[in-house]
Amino acid sequence: MIKKYKKQTKKQSEEIVKILIDEYKDAKCGLDYTTPFSLVVALILAAQCTDKRVNEVTPIFFEKYKTIEDVKNASFDEVVDIIKPCGFYSNKAKSIIESARIVCEDFNGIVPDTMKDLTKLCGIGRKSANIILQECFGKIEGIAVDTHVTRITRKIGFSNGKTQFEIESDLLKLFDKKYWGKINHMMVLHGRAICIANRPQCDKCPVSHLCKKND
Secondary structure: OOOOOOOOOHHHHHHHHHHHHHHOOOOOOOOOOOOHHHHHHHHHHOOOOOHHHHHHHHHHHHHHOOOHHHHHOOOHHHHHHHHHHHOOHHHHHHHHHHHHHHHHHHOOOOOOOOHHHHOOOOOOOHHHHHHHHHHHHOOOOOOOOOHHHHHHHHHHOOOOOOOHHHHHHHHHHHOOHHHHHHHHHHHHHHHHHOOOOOOOOHHHOOOOOOOHHHO
C-alpha cells in the first residue's frame, strides 16, 4: 500500500521547486546523445539501468550501427551482445530494432516530434517521449515522471498519485509551465544526492523544513 503524505499548497510547492532549482543549477539530462534516435536508444537502455552504464554502452552501439537503417537491419544476437551490460537485454534489443523499423517505415527515417507518434515507438512511453520532445525538439508538453520523481513527489507532498500518469497530471496542475522542463532533471539529481531511496539524508536537504515526510 502506498503511503499518503499531506499535500503541499501551490505556494509552498513553488517555494520548494525554486529552492531545488537553485540548488541544482546545472541539472540536465544525464544521458549522452547526439541525435534524436541516439536518445531513443539511450532511453530504452536506461530502463532499470544507470545513466553511467548506458553512456558507456551507447558509443559502442553507434560505432557499429551508424544509421537508423543499420539498426533496423541489425542482428538481434549482435545487438544483445553489445547492450547486455544494461540488463533486460532481450526485451531492449527487440525494442531498439523494432523502433528503428517503425521510424524507417512509418516516419521516413526521421524520429517524430509529437507525443502521439513518439509513443508508437517500441519501449518509448510518455516519460521517455517527454524527454525526447524537450531535449531534441525544444517542446515542453509535460513532465517526465521516473522513479526519482515518483518517490520524491510523494514524500515531499506534491502528489499521492498511484501511477506516473496521475503524478504527472498533479504536477502539471500544481506548477506553472516555466518549471515543467526543470523538474525531472532537478529531482533526479536530488534523488541521487540526498533524497536517496530507503536512506534519505534529511539533515542535508535544503527543503527538509518544508517536506511533508517530516510533518
